[in-house]
Amino acid sequence: MKEIGIYIHIPYCKRKCNYCDFISFSDKDNTIKEYIETIKKEIDECKLSGFDIGTIYIGGGTPSYIDSKYIIEIIAKIREKFIVTQNAEITIELNPGTITREKLQDYKQAGINRLSIGLQSTDNNILKKIGRIHTYEEFVENYNLAREIGFKNINIDFMLALPEENEWSVAIQISEIINLKPEHISCYSLIVEEETKLKEMLNNKEITLPSEEEERKMYWKTKELLEENGYNHYEISNFALPGYNSRHNTDCWNQKEYLGFGTAAHSYYGGKRFSNAKTIEEYIQNYNEKTLEEEQSKESMAKEYMMLGLRKVEGISISEFERKFQINPLFYFRFEISKLVDEELIEIDLDNIRLTSKGLDLANLVFEEFI
Numbered sequence: 001m002k003e004i005g006i007y008i009h010i011p012y013c014k015r016k017c018n019y020c021d022f023i024s025f026s027d028k029d030n031t032i033k034e035y036i037e038t039i040k041k042e043i044d045e046c047k048l049s050g051f052d053i054g055t056i057y058i059g060g061g062t063p064s065y066i067d068s069k070y071i072i073e074i075i076a077k078i079r080e081k082f083i084v085t086q087n088a089e090i091t092i093e094l095n096p097g098t099i100t101r102e103k104l105q106d107y108k109q110a111g112i113n114r115l116s117i118g119l120q121s122t123d124n125n126i127l128k129k130i131g132r133i134h135t136y137e138e139f140v141e142n143y144n145l146a147r148e149i150g151f152k153n154i155n156i157d158f159m160l161a162l163p164e165e166n167e168w169s170v171a172i173q174i175s176e177i178i179n180l181k182p183e184h185i186s187c188y189s190l191i192v193e194e195e196t197k198l199k200e201m202l203n204n205k206e207i208t209l210p211s212e213e214e215e216r217k218m219y220w221k222t223k224e225l226l227e228e229n230g231y232n233h234y235e236i237s238n239f240a241l242p243g244y245n246s247r248h249n250t251d252c253w254n255q256k257e258y259l260g261f262g263t264a265a266h267s268y269y270g271g272k273r274f275s276n277a278k279t280i281e282e283y284i285q286n287y288n289e290k291t292l293e294e295e296q297s298k299e300s301m302a303k304e305y306m307m308l309g310l311r312k313v314e315g316i317s318i319s320e321f322e323r324k325f326q327i328n329p330l331f332y333f334r335f336e337i338s339k340l341v342d343e344e345l346i347e348i349d350l351d352n353i354r355l356t357s358k359g360l361d362l363a364n365l366v367f368e369e370f371i
Contacts (some may be wrong), residue, residue: 003054009262010063018131018197023264024061055248064094068106089247097134099142116155155184161215163207183244303370315354336369
């Protein structure tokens with residue numbers, strides 16, 4: 001029986017962060033109960049079968065903002081509808097400003113075995129500037145609480161190139177995080193999105209951001225410090241202690257199938273990509289109406305496989321590509337690969353095609369060749 005993943009979208013927040021353009025809302029708490037009932041209906045009425053569930057990822061928004069009884073109900077409904085494997089990885093995203101002992105205990109009891117905590121910075125002044133609702137001290141307190149309750153697989157989200165940061169201030173912050181010994185650390189560079197509070201603050205000169213050159217220095221300093229401390233750099237933005245790579249995300253980068261439930265959630269199944277309605281109200285009214293976003297041809301599937309696979313530091317297995325598509329990628333993408341090798345953005349080593357150090361800095365140029 002093949003394994004696939006499930007993604008659950010919880011679109012509620014206490015307050016929207018200044019950099020956030022995700023589908024999330026801080027003023028629709030009155031819909032929470034009906035929304036959760038609708039997710040349970042959507043799961044219950046799913047007609048797809050013939051697989052086991054190997055990973056469940058509950059993201060948002062802020063899943064830890066809503067009452068934990070709703071999270072328990074969703075996981076129970078998934079277990080009722082599908083076969084969840086005994087060693088399934090079950091992750092929930094948390095904001096340190098919305099965690100309580102009771103919620104963590106409920107998550108543990110429901111079978112959640114991986115926490116992903118959004119820290120973003122250890123500097124309280126920066127946290128304030130980017131609109132986070134917690135302090136570093138609150139994060140540490142809740143991190144220690146999660147350990148006390150028995151969580152043994154914790155990811156910490158950290159952002160690079162935040163207002164007024166530099167290479168050395170980031171090095172200090174990363175060292176503080178390393179001292180906590182999380183199993184996994186995700187380090188994403190800030191992207192200033194249109195229609196966000198941060199964009200407005202930048203336009204009004206209320207904040208200044210590091211240069212692209214400085215951001216790259218932060219990235220390489222972070223990589224150096226994490227690798228020195230035993231973290232394996234396995235994807236452009238992700239580092240893990242041995243045995244703690246994110247299985248859910250790795251499956252996505254390996255183009256494995258998944259089902260998405262909730263507002264704006266996407267599903268990928270049978271070479272087709274579907275999406276749900278983007279507002280809570282539309283979703284509640286039309287939870288069974290999926291929009292077909294893409295029906296992939298063999299060529300588009302192969303291109304996406306290259307683009308996703310090259311995010312992994314180990315790159316793409318040539319033999320695995322051949323098994324999947326019945327053709328050698330070195331032949332199928334001979335022009336793109338030749339160009340990228342000449343530009344020293346990728347390298348070929350035995351069975352692998354992967355990004356070079358230069359390619360890690362210019363990954364978007366590599367990905368553009370396969371769009």
